Amino acid sequence: MVNTEFIETLQQREQFREFYWKKRDPIVKDRLLWRAQTFRHLTHLLPGQSILELGCGSGLFTKQLYRVSKGENPITAATFLEHVSEQDKSLPVEFVSLSSFPGQLSNRKYANIIVMDLHDRKNSSWFLECIHTLLEPGGQVIFYESNPNNPFLNARKVFNKFTGKTDFRTLLNRSDLKSSLENSGFINISAVYNDFVYAPLTPKGVWVLRNLSILLENLSLVKSLAGAILIHAQKPPQEVVLPNMCLCNHKELIGAISVVVPCHNEEMNLQPLVTRLLGFYGDYLHEIVLVDDNSKDNTKAVIAQLAAEYPLVKPVYRTPPNGVGRAIRDGYKAATGEYILSMDCDFQHLLPELRDMFDAAVKGYDVVIGSRFSRRSVLLNYPFQKIMANRGFHFLARFILRRKFRDLTNNLKLIRKEVLDNLQLTQNDFAINAETGLMPMLMGYKVREVPISWINRTPDMGVSSFRLFKVGGGYWKVLYQLWLKKNFHSKSYYPNIKLKEIDKVRLP
Structure with missing residues (x-):
């Protein structure tokens, strides 16, 4: 009987979310693609690892999940709704309808589980216990849950009181979500505020808000007003032997x-x-x-x-x-x-993502750069001062060099040897990454940015380790000298480098 009540809660949550995606979210395809890419990066997905999507509904997210996993992973998409007619049966995905939970999944184990807007206070402990049993030892689970601190959500609740509508969901805040996972035996739990691209929203303004969201998600106090809470957790043991x-x-x-x-x-x-x-x-x-x-x-x-x-x-x-x-x-x-x-x-945790860089290289790109600020990148727990410094530098660089790019100053680069042989690198500190990013582009080489994850890289990742102000002068020197070279054919600093007009850099 208890299980039936809990299943009804899951059905209501899944149905409510499906309605919102289809009727009230004008950018649902883009949003779900971002989330699928985030899932791939957070789990550092490897070919062959199994995936379970809980509450798949009509399969809107399933399509994006299959897309980013490149068809290399077995996917089971489970719904708690009795009748779902819009699922794309042409996808090589196993669709399952559950009248109980775990139900017909009881004897299975999955390397990764993804859940969106199903975790309710009414059935939290039971739901997490079921998920825990479905995970392989060392398996990972990702939750996207609505943030009860979202100001638009709270404003809508006030409005609904006058219209007689009610939001039956009992959402958990970030601290309660973390506590519930800890009590259910999960480890390595990370719960971060995510996604400021929410209503009132139009498709035309989405990219502005998407870029702004990267800043707000990492800004103290303000980040607690995000539209969602992203939770990443693991089933013990912590040390997992990855497949060779x-x-x-x-x-x-x-x-x-x-x-x-x-x-x-x-x-x-x-x-x-x-x-x-x-x-x-x-x-x-x-x-x-x-x-x-x-x-x-x-x-x-x-x-x-x-x-x-x-x-x-x-x-x-x-x-x-x-x-x-x-x-x-x-x-x-x-x-x-x-x-x-x-x-x-x-x-070392980013190594599975290097495949995207190698894919770009064989397509003819001379320089491939792992971009932290691509539209498909995942940037979590990144120091706000470093984001501001990076975005400020790139904004000015795009303006004075009249090129389009998003993040050319990361050290994760794949460069043809002949390109490096033609570069004159002068910087002794981190600013060398600006040289290896900007100079090939201005010299006419084909440059490609691919999205990567940057998720709380190390415990001491703060601004002091980067010596932001000390090394910042090197970046501006590189930009200033390249500007002189490009516009006035200056022979100082890079005397033998010829800069020429080229097509705009293709952005992901």
Whole structure:
């Protein structure tokens, strides 16, 4: 009897959400595509991992989920509604109608589960317990739940009192959502405010609000007014042995990639980075260049050990002075592959997403950049000051260079060796990333940005570690000198580089 009451709550929530998507959300396809991409990035989805979508309704989100997973993952889409006639049966997805829960799913286990607007205070503990049993050990669950602090939602509740309408949902706030998952045995729980692209909204204003949303989602106090709460949690154990699979699909890239990694006090990150690179992309790799930038911990010894264990690891030991720009330049000089992939030491969780960059390279792009601020990127728990600095720099750079781009200053770049050989890199710190992003574009090379995730990269990810104000001058110097070169053919700073007019950079 209790189960029947709880199922009725799930049916009501699913039906309410379906009505809202179809009747009141003018950008539902874009919104669900964003959420599907977020799901892919948050779980770092690998081919073959199973997915369960709970409360699929007519399959609006299912279509986007299948799209971003590239048909590589078995998807089960379950609805609690008795009659759903609009599901696209042509999709290679298993659609299931549940009259009880877990019901016919009882004997199954899934690597990933996605739930949207079903978690209700009335059945919270029971619902989470069922989800917990359906997950594989170490499996992940993603929730998108309406935020009860949303001012538009609260205004609508006041209006409904005068019209006689009621919102039967009993929504949980962020702290209650986290507590309920903790009490149900989940670990590594992250609950963040998400999505300021909500009513009153028109399709014409969506991209302005989407860009603004990135700022507001990471701004203290204001972020609590977002339209949704995004929860990511894991079933124990925390350490999961990932499948050893090759993600190399392009014959053109076999043995062509040199990976350059600047390392400063990174002894804990090196082993997992190298082993996962070799596991996922070993066929692509020409070499892995690990550049020790005068570390004070055991980084140098770890690099030496890795070089002795893996023939593809090429160590580079720098002498003072330090500087990430100097380390990247030395790594580039040592690299001999057809393509050079530069990345940071703590990017091991992003490795499945590198496939998008390799896909772009084989399409003929000379430079492929992992964009944190693409329309399909996932940016969570990012310091607000760094967002403002990044967006301010790129806004001015787009204006004075008269080009369209979103985020060219990330160190995650895949560049043809011949392009690097034609660059004159001068910056000794983080500003080298502005040079490697802006200069190829202005020289006429084909540049492509692909979305990546950037999710609370490290506990000490704050502004102080980036030394925002100290290194900021280097970025402005790069921009100023490129502006002089482009508009006045200045021979200073980059005397041998020819900048020319090219087509607009294609944006994702």
